Structure formats: structure tokens, C-alpha cells
Amino acid sequence: MYIEPKLFLRNWRNSSVFYVEISLIIVVIVFILYFLWRKKKWKSVRLKQLENINNPYEFEVFVERILKDLGYRVIRTRKSRDFGADILLRKGRKKVVIQVKFWKNKLGEEVLKEVIASSYVYGAREGAVITNSYFSKNVIDLAERLAGKGHLDKIVLIDREKLREIVEGRRLL
Structure with a gap:
């Protein structure tokens, strides 16, 4: 038809x-x-x-919100005696310890020591440092050398520029 x-x-x-x-x-x-x-x-x-944050606590809350928006389950550790971890992340079976640093100067190697120590305490295989500042060259080199050796499989360093890219949606963790 x-x-x-x-x-x-x-x-x-x-x-x-x-x-x-x-x-x-x-x-x-x-x-x-x-x-x-x-x-x-x-x-x-x-x-x-991000531009208007004035203290470490505000920065920690900001980072926590960003991570939640990215789909992670976020657990904030207690304020003192946290063994170097400010936030614990979980996504599936993955567990990550995160040290959040609100700093005026470049961060030194002590932040890596805190992340490594907290990864043992919390049983995480990955660690990260998120800062509003920048990392010294020594910290970047040391993080690359330590990743995959010992307890931590991966150490992620997120400075001010990388954090901005994450917020803008141009970069994932």
C-alpha cells in the first residue's frame, strides 16, 4: 500500500x-x-x-567538597593526632590518604613523610597531597622515586594549578 x-x-x-x-x-x-x-x-x-579561602580549615572543607563532587566517599580524620592524613578517600575498593596543606611557601619533604606514615596507619595503598601552594623540586622528585616502592603504589601531588584544573573540569584526579 x-x-x-x-x-x-x-x-x-x-x-x-x-x-x-x-x-x-x-x-x-x-x-x-x-x-x-x-x-x-x-x-x-x-x-x-578557592580564591577567597583564608585558613587551613576552610581549605580542607573546600577540598572535601570537591572530592565528594567527583564521586568519592570522603571521610575526614580528626583534627589532631591524625597521623598525617586529613582526609580518607574511598571509591570502590580503592583507599587513599590525603594530606591537605594550606601554605604560603613551597612544601618540603615533610609532607611526604606524613603521607607515608598515615598510609600505614590507615591501610591505604595510595597517597596524595593537595595544596593551595606549590611543591619544591625535591618533593616532586622524591614522590616519583617513592611511588611503587614500599607500601605506597602511588603518590599524587596536586598543587594550586592542578587543583584549579580539577575545579574547572579540565583534569581528573
């Missing part, structure tokens, strides 16, 4: 199905645009927060 295309389209446009389909397409487009707008707004809010 042959149906002439013009007749078919004219009948289809006059039906209520046509209007339902067009309405659904419009709703989907609006939803996508809204999602993209919120994502962009979220990034700009987080970047402003």
Missing part, C-alpha cells in the same frame, strides 16, 4: 502525536541547556571559593 508523502506529513502534523513529540524535544533541549548552565555556574562558584 502506497501512501503519498505529502498526505502522510499533513495528517501527521495535524495529529496530537506531532505536538507531543515536538514538546518532548523542546523539554529535552531545555533540560540539556539547563544542565550545561548549572555546570558552568558551579565551576565559577568553586573558583571564587
Whole structure:
């Protein structure tokens, strides 16, 4: 049975199905645009927060929120006697100890000692240091040499620029 295309389209446009389909397409487009707008707004809010942090506690809370937004289960350790870990991360079976440092100068090798010690205490195979500052060349070299040797399989160093890239969505942990 042959149906002439013009007749078919004219009948289809006059039906209520046509209007339902067009309405659904419009709703989907609006939803996508809204999602993209919120994502962009979220990034700009987080970047402003990063620039306005004034103390170590605020920075720790900020890092915790970013990690939660990335899908990690975040456990904050107690404030004192935390053995060098400020945050414990879990994603699946992966456990990571994180040292959060709000610092004015470049970080030295002591941060790596704290991460290594806390990884033993908390049973983590990976460690990370997240800072609002930068790392000295010695720390970067030492972290590369220590990774995969001994207890820790991986040591991640996230400085101010890398953290900014994570917040902007240009980089994953």
C-alpha cells in the first residue's frame, strides 16, 4: 500500500502525536541547556571559593567538597593526632590518604613523610597531597622515586594549578 508523502506529513502534523513529540524535544533541549548552565555556574562558584579561602580549615572543607563532587566517599580524620592524613578517600575498593596543606611557601619533604606514615596507619595503598601552594623540586622528585616502592603504589601531588584544573573540569584526579 502506497501512501503519498505529502498526505502522510499533513495528517501527521495535524495529529496530537506531532505536538507531543515536538514538546518532548523542546523539554529535552531545555533540560540539556539547563544542565550545561548549572555546570558552568558551579565551576565559577568553586573558583571564587578557592580564591577567597583564608585558613587551613576552610581549605580542607573546600577540598572535601570537591572530592565528594567527583564521586568519592570522603571521610575526614580528626583534627589532631591524625597521623598525617586529613582526609580518607574511598571509591570502590580503592583507599587513599590525603594530606591537605594550606601554605604560603613551597612544601618540603615533610609532607611526604606524613603521607607515608598515615598510609600505614590507615591501610591505604595510595597517597596524595593537595595544596593551595606549590611543591619544591625535591618533593616532586622524591614522590616519583617513592611511588611503587614500599607500601605506597602511588603518590599524587596536586598543587594550586592542578587543583584549579580539577575545579574547572579540565583534569581528573
